[in-house]
Amino acid sequence: MNQAILPAATRLGTVQLNVRDLDAMTRFYQDVLGLRLHSRDAGGSRLGCGGEDLVHLILDPAASEAGRHAKLYHFCLAVQKREDLGWWLRRLLDSGYELQGLVDHRMAEAIYLDDPEGNGIELNWDRPRSEWRPWSEWLAMGNGPLDIPGLLAANEAAGPRPELPQDTRVGHLHLHVGDLAASLAYNQVLGLEKTAEVPGQAIFTSAGGYHHHVAFNVWSGRGVAAQPQGALGLRRASFVVPGDALTPALERLQAAGYPAELGGEGLLTRDPSGHHFLLRAA
Numbered sequence: 001m002n003q004a005i006l007p008a009a010t011r012l013g014t015v016q017l018n019v020r021d022l023d024a025m026t027r028f029y030q031d032v033l034g035l036r037l038h039s040r041d042a043g044g045s046r047l048g049c050g051g052e053d054l055v056h057l058i059l060d061p062a063a064s065e066a067g068r069h070a071k072l073y074h075f076c077l078a079v080q081k082r083e084d085l086g087w088w089l090r091r092l093l094d095s096g097y098e099l100q101g102l103v104d105h106r107m108a109e110a111i112y113l114d115d116p117e118g119n120g121i122e123l124n125w126d127r128p129r130s131e132w133r134p135w136s137e138w139l140a141m142g143n144g145p146l147d148i149p150g151l152l153a154a155n156e157a158a159g160p161r162p163e164l165p166q167d168t169r170v171g172h173l174h175l176h177v178g179d180l181a182a183s184l185a186y187n188q189v190l191g192l193e194k195t196a197e198v199p200g201q202a203i204f205t206s207a208g209g210y211h212h213h214v215a216f217n218v219w220s221g222r223g224v225a226a227q228p229q230g231a232l233g234l235r236r237a238s239f240v241v242p243g244d245a246l247t248p249a250l251e252r253l254q255a256a257g258y259p260a261e262l263g264g265e266g267l268l269t270r271d272p273s274g275h276h277f278l279l280r281a282a
Contacts, residue, residue: 004252006191007245008208012170013238013280014053015075017119019044020232022059024116029055032097033077033121034088034164049168063232066118069225070177070273072234073217074112074120078171084164085109085125086155089148102146107132107211109146119233124171132211135196135204172212173237176220177273183216186271189256191249213239216273226274236276238266243281 019025026045029035035047035054048054054077066072079085089111092099100120101112111123133141177183184194184203192205195212202217218224227234241249246267253260253269260269266280 010207076171
């Protein structure tokens with residue numbers, strides 16, 4: 001294995017969000033998105049689909065409004081079967097919740113919406129890798145409209161089910177940053193490889209040839225300030241990696257001058273735009 005690259009088994013883990021209204025946000029992730037409440041206390045709620053936590057809401061009444069600085073663009077919750085994206089779509093349509101987009105990305109189908117505090121969410125189903133078209137073709141063709149009737153029919157054919165399966169996961173993270181080159185340099189030291197670029201606008205990176213684990217764009221403005229501590233929204237995102245990948249990643253980050261520390265939870269680090277990451281052993 002190339003010690004400068006994160007292993008193909010790398011995946012996203014729990015997304016932590018700073019929230020002001022814990023009750024409203026918990027209700028949204030439970031009642032609208034259909035996640036299961038794993039645990040709750042005065043400080044926050046942990047939600048998922050019966051396995052590991054997918055979303056950890058952390059109460060911070062003093063959290064500052066997300067301004068024109070680096071911040072979360074969206075995070076992706078992904079299902080393994082197309083009928084489960086149809087389940088999500090049926091649930092959202094029945095609830096009347098406002099959707100931001102219904103898109104066929106060629107490699108994946110996606111539903112976009114915001115939670116009550118403005119965090120962007122993508123709900124996603126990946127087509128099999130054998131069916132993925134080259135990024136160059138996607139960039140040339142652009143996105144297509146989502147096949148709403150097909151998704152609803154797939155859900156109907158699968159039959160009634162009260163919740164999403166346990167293998168629902170966090171698929172990727174997409175961030176607003178101030179400098180594409182600086183963010184790419186950091187992600188490459190972290191161990192991700194560039195998979196695609198919308199010139200001058202956005203870059204996509206991944207481990208193991210996935211279409212993207214982390215993307216970043218300058219759509220909030222080139223040169224915007226780093227995300228401040230205590231801002232509303234993304235608090236920390238995590239990667240789950242093989243245990244023997246932690247020390248090489250720590251050494252790469254420290255050698256390049258990036259913040260990095262190995263502790264009880266795993267490897268804690270921060271990108272040039274102030275986004276915090278945890279790499280933890282699988």
